[in-house]
Amino acid sequence: MEPIIEVKNLTKKFNGFTAVDNISFEIKEGEILGLLGPNGAGKTTTIDILLGLTKQTSGEVRIFDLPFEKNREKILKQMNFSAAYVNLPWRLKVFENLYTFARLYEVDDYKKKVDQLLEEFKIFHLKNKMTNDLSSGQLTSLYLCKAFINNPRLLLLDEPTVFLDPDVADLTKRFILKKVKEEKTTVLFTSHNMAEITELCNRVIFLSHGKIIAEDTPVGLAQKIKTCKVRLLFSVSQEKVDSLLTNYGYQYSLEGNEIVIELEENKIGQILGRLSLAKLKYSQITIEKPTLEDFFLKVTRGKI
Amino acid sequence: MSFKRIYAIIIRHLYIWPRSLERWQGSLGWPLLGLISWGMTMSFFQKNSSFGFSIVAFLLGGVIFWEFTSISQREISVNFLDEAWNKNLINIFSTPTTAGEFLLASVILGLIKLTVTMFIMLSGAVIFYKFNIFSLYSLYLPFLIANLLMFGLSFGFIINGLIIRFGYGAQELAWALLAWVSPFSCIYYPLSSIPSWAQKIGLMLPSTYIFEEMRRVIMTGSMNLSNLFVSFSLNIIYLILALLFFRWMFENAREHGRLVKLN
Numbered sequence: 066m067e068p069i070i071e072v073k074n075l076t077k078k079f080n081g082f083t084a085v086d087n088i089s090f091e092i093k094e095g096e097i098l099g100l101l102g103p104n105g106a107g108k109t110t111t112i113d114i115l116l117g118l119t120k121q122t123s124g125e126v127r128i129f130d131l132p133f134e135k136n137r138e139k140i141l142k143q144m145n146f147s148a149a150y151v152n153l154p155w156r157l158k159v160f161e162n163l164y165t166f167a168r169l170y171e172v173d174d175y176k177k178k179v180d181q182l183l184e185e186f187k188i189f190h191l192k193n194k195m196t197n198d199l200s201s202g203q204l205t206s207l208y209l210c211k212a213f214i215n216n217p218r219l220l221l222l223d224e225p226t227v228f229l230d231p232d233v234a235d236l237t238k239r240f241i242l243k244k245v246k247e248e249k250t251t252v253l254f255t256s257h258n259m260a261e262i263t264e265l266c267n268r269v270i271f272l273s274h275g276k277i278i279a280e281d282t283p284v285g286l287a288q289k290i291k292t293c294k295v296r297l298l299f300s301v302s303q304e305k306v307d308s309l310l311t312n313y314g315y316q317y318s319l320e321g322n323e324i325v326i327e328l329e330e331n332k333i334g335q336i337l338g339r340l341s342l343a344k345l346k347y348s349q350i351t352i353e354k355p356t357l358e359d360f361f362l363k364v365t366r367g368k369i
Numbered sequence: 370m371s372f373k374r375i376y377a378i379i380i381r382h383l384y385i386w387p388r389s390l391e392r393w394q395g396s397l398g399w400p401l402l403g404l405i406s407w408g409m410t411m412s413f414f415q416k417n418s419s420f421g422f423s424i425v426a427f428l429l430g431g432v433i434f435w436e437f438t439s440i441s442q443r444e445i446s447v448n449f450l451d452e453a454w455n456k457n458l459i460n461i462f463s464t465p466t467t468a469g470e471f472l473l474a475s476v477i478l479g480l481i482k483l484t485v486t487m488f489i490m491l492s493g494a495v496i497f498y499k500f501n502i503f504s505l506y507s508l509y510l511p512f513l514i515a516n517l518l519m520f521g522l523s524f525g526f527i528i529n530g531l532i533i534r535f536g537y538g539a540q541e542l543a544w545a546l547l548a549w550v551s552p553f554s555c556i557y558y559p560l561s562s563i564p565s566w567a568q569k570i571g572l573m574l575p576s577t578y579i580f581e582e583m584r585r586v587i588m589t590g591s592m593n594l595s596n597l598f599v600s601f602s603l604n605i606i607y608l609i610l611a612l613l614f615f616r617w618m619f620e621n622a623r624e625h626g627r628l629v630k631l632n
Contacts, residue, residue: 079626113629116463120623138465146463152456154381161384168377169464211460 067130069094069219069251070115075124077110077275084110086275087124095249097241099256099266099283101357103365107275108255109148112221115253116146128219142170147212148223149205155197159188162196163210170215182210185240187233201228209237213244220244220252226261238265259358263287269357273364283357290355290363295326295333297340298349309343323349330354370473374466378474379481382448386482395443396482400436400490407432408498429500430583431556433490437514438521438554438576439547440486444479445472445525446543449532453540453631462628468619472529472612476522483518506583509592513579516597519604520575521547526611530618536631555580575600575607 068091077085085107092098100108113119115126117137126133128140153162160179167175183189186206191199199207205228212220222241226234238261244250256262262269263283271279271286279286299306306324310317315336317326326336333352340347386392411428449471452458461471494500506513524547531539553567554576560568571577578600582592622628 109629110626113626116459118459118462118623118628119626120620138467141463141465144463148459150456151459153460154385154451154455154457156385156389156455157381158384161381165377165381165384166460166464168380169374169461169466171371171373171465 067094068092068127069096069129070253071125071127071130072111072115073125073127075111075114075126076122077107077114077119078122083275085114085121088272088275088277089124090270090277090280092251092253094251095245096268097245097252097254097266099254099262099269100272101255101259101262101269101361102272103361105274106272108272109150109223110275111272112146112148112223112253112255115221116144117141142215143218144221145170145212145215145217145219146221146223147208147225149225149227150223151208153196153204153207153211155195157196158192159183159194159196159199159207160192162207163214166211167214172215175214178214179210182213186210187236202230202233205229206233206237209240213240216248218250220250222252222254224256225254226256226258234261241265259356259361263357271360271364278364279360286360287355287357290359291329292327293330293333293355294353295328295336296320296323296349296351296353297326297347298323299345300348301345305343306340306345309339309345313339370467370470371465374464374470375474375477378461378466378471379478382451382478383481385451392447395447396440396486397489400440400486401493403432403436404429404490404493405497408494408500412498425498426500426505426587427584428557429494429498430502430505430587431580433487433494433502434513434517434580434583435551435554435556435576436486436490437483437517438524440483441476441479441518441521442525442528442547443543444482445475445522446528446532448475448478449529450540450543453532453537458628458631468616472526472615475525479522479525480518506586509582509586512597512601513583516575516579516600516604519601519608523604523607523611524550526608526615530611530615533615533622533627533631534618534625536627550574550576553577559584573603575603578603 070092073089075085075088076083088111100111102108110119114121115128117133129143131140133140157165163179164175167179172178180189183192186209188203188206188210191203196204196207205225209225212222226237229237241252242265245252254262254266266283269281269283269286270277279289310326315326315328317324328336407428408425411425414424452461491502494502502510528542528546531542553570554574555563555571560571560577560581563571578596582596586592
């Protein structure tokens with residue numbers, strides 16, 4: 066299968082600051098790729114380069130097997146994007162904004178398409194409202210309608226669900242998955258919601274200081290964390306528990322009434338045995354496997 | 370060039386125009402106010418002086434003709450700024466729309482608004498001051514207007530280039546830059562009346578030749594066509610340079626990430 070996006074040795078420098086540092090990656094048709102990383106990691110700059118808004122300092126970008134710079138119009142006609150930080154003209158009505166973008170993408174029969182999208186995102190009743198009068202959640206839905214207006218082959222979504230309530234966020238995720246399944250839409254997705262990334266993305270690229278530091282499935286990245294968390298709620302004196310955990314050199318912390326011990330999975334049996342021998346009874350136990358969020362936190366805090 | 374995309378940008382701004390008070394003020398309010406106050410002032414001077422020519426025609430001609438330049442420039446810059454204020458440049462330039470299509474749409478939009486403005490201004494000039502530029506300039510009129518429009522467009526492209534490269538710090542230029550040029554364009558007085566150093570600057574501006582000829586028609590009823598030719602030649606050169614400058618600034622803005630953060 067031909068890659069939809071091919072990025073080779075991409076670098077972007079702004080006045081000596083390296084925002085994107087020699088990254089290379091590919092995305093295949095119908096794939097949802099998550100671009101993860103802390104603020105300032107280079108995610109948005111990468112998306113801006115893929116949209117042609119920012120010019121790279123060096124490196125090559127090919128989209129739909131065409132070099133971007135020489136085929137900008139042809140490529141962008143088949144792409145779209147939505148980002149939480151971008152607005153639409155607030156003094157236009159909802160339908161006026163969508164008609165404008167449908168015309169810019171040269172969409173045929175766009176009035177029908179606009180109605181259909183407004184229905185799907187449950188904002189048809191806002192069609193004649195001024196954009197200025199919409200809530201943040203309604204605006205995000207409108208931006209997503211704009212993002213799907215041209216049935217894009219490639220969709221770049223930069224934190225698209227950040228202001229959405231859980232219901233509309235779920236609707237959006239299902240809509241994206243439906244598009245990917247039915248039309249083989251390729252999606253590049255950034256979000257700070259790790260559960261969302263885990264749910265949606267086939268693969269994740271983790272950026273830090275402009276570099277790719279990890280690339281795997283969401284589960285694969287989570288598995289790079291070798292420790293898990295054991296949460297225990299004790300009915301006995303906490304001092305005794307503290308003393309035991311300190312003596313054996315366990316890493317633990319207090320979260321509310323619970324003691325959270327971080328240890329390797331194969332050592333869970335050992336600690337439970339030690340607690341039992343010391344007759345330290347607990348009333349509740351939860352074992353948490355590592356998640357993508359744990360991986361994110363470890364990386365951003367420099368623990369990996 | 371896609372005419373669908375050009376139409377999309379034009380119609381997007383025309384949606385807003387009828388419901389935007391400040392746009393009406395810019396397109397009609399200020400030009401009409403200028404016409405009324407200059408007209409009244411000059412009518413007063415005409416009554417109390419012994420000029421051998423119509424001072425009202427002299428001045429109102431200047432006011433009206435200068436609007437061709439300033440409105441064509443301002444519309445290009447304000448439409449561009451409107452997209453920036455709406456954080457919509459990212460949306461527009463992430464569609465297949467090219468910078469050329471965007472500029473052409475702004476030019477057409479400017480011409481549409483200019484037509485409305487001029488209809489009101491010229492009607493006002495006829496009704497209030499019996500000043501009719503159609504009968505006064507007849508066949509010369511399209512050449513005079515075309516040159517003034519071209520000059521305004523060149524300024525519009527340069528100002529947009531500066532805004533896109535240097536961000537909101539340069540937005541005041543949308544109103545100020547042309548105003549700085551106006552004293553050297555000799556809108557209301559002859560070129561010979563200004564200091565020689567200022568005349569040298571004036572001779573580099575296509576608009577100066579047009580205003581000289583505008584007055585010549587009032588005084589003599591004829592026009593020096595070679596001045597029209599000089600103005601046209603300068604306009605062609607400036608228009609090409611302005612477009613190249615905008616393109617250079619646009620690419621420069623892409624390198625500096627200014628399309629994304631115009632601040």
